[in-house]
Amino acid sequence: GQQVMQIPQYQHVQEGEDFTTYCNSSTTLSNIQWYKQRPGGHPVFLIQLVKSGEVKKQKRLTFQFGEAKKNSSLHITATQTTDVGTYFCAPGNTGKLIFGQGTTLQVKP
Amino acid sequence: GAGVSQSPSNKVTEKGKDVELRCDPISGHTALYWYRQSLGQGLEFLIYFQGNSAPDKSGLPSDRFSAERTGGSVSTLTIQRTQQEDSAVYLCASSRAGGSRTEAFFGQGTRLTVV
Numbered sequence: 001g002q003q004v005m006q007i008p009q010y011q012h013v014q015e016g017e018d019f020t021t022y023c024n025s026s027t028t029l030s031n032i033q034w035y036k037q038r039p040g041g042h043p044v045f046l047i048q049l050v051k052s053g054e055v056k057k058q059k060r061l062t063f064q065f066g067e068a069k070k071n072s073s074l075h076i077t078a079t080q081t082t083d084v085g086t087y088f089c090a091p092g093n094t095g096k097l098i099f100g101q102g103t104t105l106q107v108k109p
Numbered sequence: 110g111a112g113v114s115q116s117p118s119n120k121v122t123e124k125g126k127d128v129e130l131r132c133d134p135i136s137g138h139t140a141l142y143w144y145r146q147s148l149g150q151g152l153e154f155l156i157y158f159q160g161n162s163a164p165d166k167s168g169l170p171s172d173r174f175s176a177e178r179t180g181g182s183v184s185t186l187t188i189q190r191t192q193q194e195d196s197a198v199y200l201c202a203s204s205r206a207g208g209s210r211t212e213a214f215f216g217q218g219t220r221l222t223v224v
Contacts, residue, residue, distance in 0.1 A: 031210070033212070042216065042217055043152065043200075043202075043213075043215050044215070045212040045213060045214070048212070086151075088151070092210075095159075095164060096142065096154060096157040097140075097202070097204070097207075101151045102151045102152075
């Protein structure tokens with residue numbers, strides 16, 4: 001299956017600052033998904049990216065898929081305390097669903 | 110059902126005992142996954158079912174772990190002779206198709222504590 005490196009592992013920001021997490025693969029991905037897990041909760045699907053260079057927005061969240069389909073990013077503009085949690089990417093795979101190591105975001109009010 | 114259901118939500122067991130964790134996926138979802146998540150850690154893949162068959166058991170940590178799925182629906186994860194290092198949250202997820210082609214829905218998890 002596909003392996004990815006997700007960075008950073010942790011990020012502490014002041015409320016209102018921006019945040020970005022990156023998911024990098026050494027091989028070309030067919031697609032990529034992003035999930036969010038709130039503290040004490042279970043992962044929840046955010047989005048799926050399929051096309052090279054694709055950019056999708058959900059309110060303050062912007063998701064990008066690289067031109068070479070080897071990397072992806074999630075950018076949050078003007079973080080809020082409700083953004084706290086761990087963000088996981090899941091690289092394209094036709095079989096098992098595997099996840100990156102996750103980026104844990106802490107937001108200081 | 111409306112979502113993925115896991116039971117029990119919490120389980121405390123004595124070291125050496127066997128435990129059985131249950132996952133009831135969303136109706137019609139052919140793919141089912143089990144993960145283990147230790148405190149503050151990521152999602153460790155355990156096993157994947159497509160229908161009733163398990164094409165990938167590569168994540169099972171040892172031969173004390175086994176899983177089955179019957180009728181293309183309910184799945185049970187069995188841990189024999191539990192050890193303290195088995196303590197974790199066990200998450201189940203299901204999706205309409207395998208891999209990351211479709212959205213995966215997670216259950217609330219079973220928190221296992223081995224004392």
